[in-house]
Amino acid sequence: MSILNQRLKLALLRRQKGVNALQQGFTLVELMIVIVIVGILSATALPNFLGQAEKAKAAEAKTMATSILKKAQAEYIETGTDPSTSAADLRTNYNAPAADATLYNYTAAWNNPRYLVTATGSAKDAGITGETIVGCADFDTGVVEMQSDFDGDAPDCT
Numbered sequence: 001m002s003i004l005n006q007r008l009k010l011a012l013l014r015r016q017k018g019v020n021a022l023q024q025g026f027t028l029v030e031l032m033i034v035i036v037i038v039g040i041l042s043a044t045a046l047p048n049f050l051g052q053a054e055k056a057k058a059a060e061a062k063t064m065a066t067s068i069l070k071k072a073q074a075e076y077i078e079t080g081t082d083p084s085t086s087a088a089d090l091r092t093n094y095n096a097p098a099a100d101a102t103l104y105n106y107t108a109a110w111n112n113p114r115y116l117v118t119a120t121g122s123a124k125d126a127g128i129t130g131e132t133i134v135g136c137a138d139f140d141t142g143v144v145e146m147q148s149d150f151d152g153d154a155p156d157c158t
Helices: 002-023 028-079 087-094
Strands: 104-111 114-121 132-138 144-146
Touching: 028 087, 028 104, 028 114, 028 132, 028 144, 087 104
Parallel strands: none
Antiparallel strands: 104 114, 114 132, 132 144
């Protein structure tokens, strides 16, 4: 029995050494490798994320400008009157937001048969202040053109 007891004790000691090795945790080298990997992933993903935020801001302007153009075109077809160009009329007739109420301020110009709407970045967001999104509608053909993003080419509305 004593040989069996000794073997049992030896097996328990070996097992405890293995458990202690597992309970020690990560080494400094392993943690450094993980930090480097996370840093590399962050460095590649962050520019893509920032670009998406800018696209989302431009989408607000494109949506509102398109809405204004379509409402003006519908009014022109129904009543035959020239579309409004004053800021007050844009708010009243086409539901454009008031100046500095959103990220953009909206202006319009009428050059028969084309109607031009410009969304200019307001002071609410320093990243888009002064940036513009331009859209126009040709009331004779019904074609609505919209600038795709801040860096995109504005449609020819002349």
